[in-house]
Amino acid sequence: MESDAERGRRILDEAVELSKGIQVDVDEDYRRLIAIVEALPQNQSGSDKTWVWRMDRALREHYEKAKPA
Numbered sequence: 001m002e003s004d005a006e007r008g009r010r011i012l013d014e015a016v017e018l019s020k021g022i023q024v025d026v027d028e029d030y031r032r033l034i035a036i037v038e039a040l041p042q043n044q045s046g047s048d049k050t051w052v053w054r055m056d057r058a059l060r061e062h063y064e065k066a067k068p069a
Contacts, residue, residue, distance in 0.1 A: 002010070037043060042051065 041047065043049070
């Protein structure tokens with residue numbers, strides 16, 4: 001019988017293999033947008049990035065409340 005740890009490792013191994021087949025194509029407009037956002041003063045090294053955590057928390061709370069259609 002498979003232990004919880006063995007089952008967990010097997011599931012993770014399967015997820016890794018599955019992820020190898022995922023490909024995300026981004027266009028030049030998206031790359032340009034990322035470059036602009038990364039260049040903003042609030043995204044520079046040493047700047048306060050707590051806004052990222054606030055945004056992440058807000059998005060998570062939003063989707064936790066979302067109900068399937």
